[in-house]
Amino acid sequence: MAGAPSMEQAEASQAYKSQGDFRFPLVVLTSLFFMWGFLTCLNDILIPYLKNLFDLSYTQAMLVQFCFFGAYFIVSIPAGALVGKIGYQKGIITGLIIASIGCFLFYPSASLASYNMFLIALFVMASGITILQVSANPYVSALGPAETASSRLTMTQAFNSLGTTVAPFFGSWLILSTMPHGDDVTDAAVAAAALSPAEQASAVQMPYVMLAVALVILALVFLFLKLPLLGIKDNGEAQSQATSVFSGGAWSQRHLVLGAVGIFVYVGAEVGIGSFLISFLTQADIGGYTEAEAAKYIAYYFGGAMVGRFIGALVMQKIAAGKVLAFNAVSACVLVAIAIASSGHTAMWALIFVGLCNSIMFPTIFSLALQNLKQHTSQGSGILCLAIVGGAIVPLLQGVMADNLGVQMAFILPLVCYAYIGFYGLSGSKPRLS
Structure with a gap:
């Protein structure tokens, strides 16, 4: 969804022809689209969970989306400039690492039972996802013949949608199932209600740590993958394009x-x-x-x-x-x-x-x-x-x-x-x- 620096299709096609078969890298790249769809949709699970945990108004609870999507606006242009300097592959690795840091920050946020820290964690995670999107979309075009680039983009977007479809089941099972509901007076609900805010918030720790580890593993995979050496040759041009948006x-x-x-x-x-x-x-x-x-x-x-x-x-x-x-x-x-x-x-x-x-x-x-x-x-x-x-x-x-x-x-x-x-x-x- 975020914009990407421009790239000549002919250059992408030539890189494909000269550097070999990239079917496996394309599969790994497709996993990125799944992951950021998954992480984005999990916000819909977090909102009622954090609203209940911190006794928030609806306006306060919507700060989850404000911080997450606000990162797109704030980080998008700097991300384009960054990728223009370091190239697409390093941009993907950087985005994965930053997104994983955001996921890891859920652990101390829960331990301290701090809503503000949760919001910071979401902003950091979304910043990483923004860099990922700026970097990954051009690579989808690069990993194969130019004439089939459109079909590859369609496929990767389908996996993004798959991530948003799967995430609610994950969040329901690992996060929301711990919440007491309304007048529920079962033993489990009574026990959950008796916990301190930090103990109740711990339900989000392991799911997001698991996601952070998955992102780190993906970063390591991309670190060792042989991918086309594509990037913006003229950094000055990249910078001028970024500033000319307004x-x-x-x-x-x-x-x-x-x-x-x-x-x-x-x-x-x-x-x-x-x-x-x-x-x-x-x-x-x-x-x-x-x-x-x-x-x-x-x-x-x-x-x-x-x-x-x-x-x-x-x-x-x-x-x-x-x-x-x-x-x-x-x-x-x-x-x-x-x-x-x-x-x-x-x-x-x-x-x-x-x-x-x-x-x-x-x-x-x-x-x-x-x-x-x-x-x-x-x-x-x-x-x-x-x-x-x-x-x-x-x-x-x-x-x-x-x-x-x-x-x-x-x-x-x-x-x-x-x-x-x-x-x-x-x-x-x-x-x-x-």
Whole structure:
């Protein structure tokens, strides 16, 4: 999702031909996409856990996403400059090490029962993931013939979605299963409630230490892998591209600017719904589930997005991308409205099925926004990547609404976001000068 420095496809293809068969490195690289999807989705498990542990308001709990996605905005440009200096392979190793440090920081955060330290750990972990994304995407293009680069990128993105689908089961089993729920008076719940905050927080220590170790192992693997020696040759050019994101010709393109808003509200809506899904499903008039039971339904939400990508790819061969985007956005609006206005399993499944509508939104908005930018394409891509900060801002605003209006009514904000995406698909995505 984060932007990557530009790379000549011919150079990638030549590196492939001259340096051998990279099928095994591609498999290892694909694991990175799985890992950062996995780690990102675990935030949806952490939010109800930390909210219960530290007795947080919804606004305070949404600082989890604020710190995580805020790192994309803060670190993205410096990450591009860093990778421009040290190259893609070292960038991957650096990203893995930083992400592993963030995971290791969960151990002292839990020992001290400090919410602020948890937020710092999340920021560090997300910073590493940002560097990973800036580094890894170009390597996917490099590890094979140029003519099949698109299919390799599609495959790796599918594994990213697989990570978001698997993570809820992992989090439910190892983290949320330790939480006492509502009026639960079982022996296990009584015992859990009697523990100190530090003892209760220990449930997140081993899962994140395990993830940290896995990231370190991956860093060691990449340290010894023989990969194409690709990187930015002109460091000055890389630096100028990084600083030009905030000024230049791309800002005169109306469809790009509106597309950046589209990326902002899309990421915000997707993350916001995922962040509140457990809280929504645990409500007595919706599902009445425990947190551990509700967490498993997040897999359906993100699994729908994974399935929808394949359906959308086929549909968009016959129907214009803007129309498909608008259809999905309107469908999402209808489903969110049903979730707000109804109750029970009707509201529950309506919200979960929004995941299916999300499937094609990010890549479609991204590609529509970059239409006809020509020499400004690189700058436009950087602008769109920074717009991912919507994942930090929108859930936080939704948290404020949840504290004042209730969880169910707070979904009005994602509904407005999807309405804007519908406008963008029908009208705002058409290229013309502002």
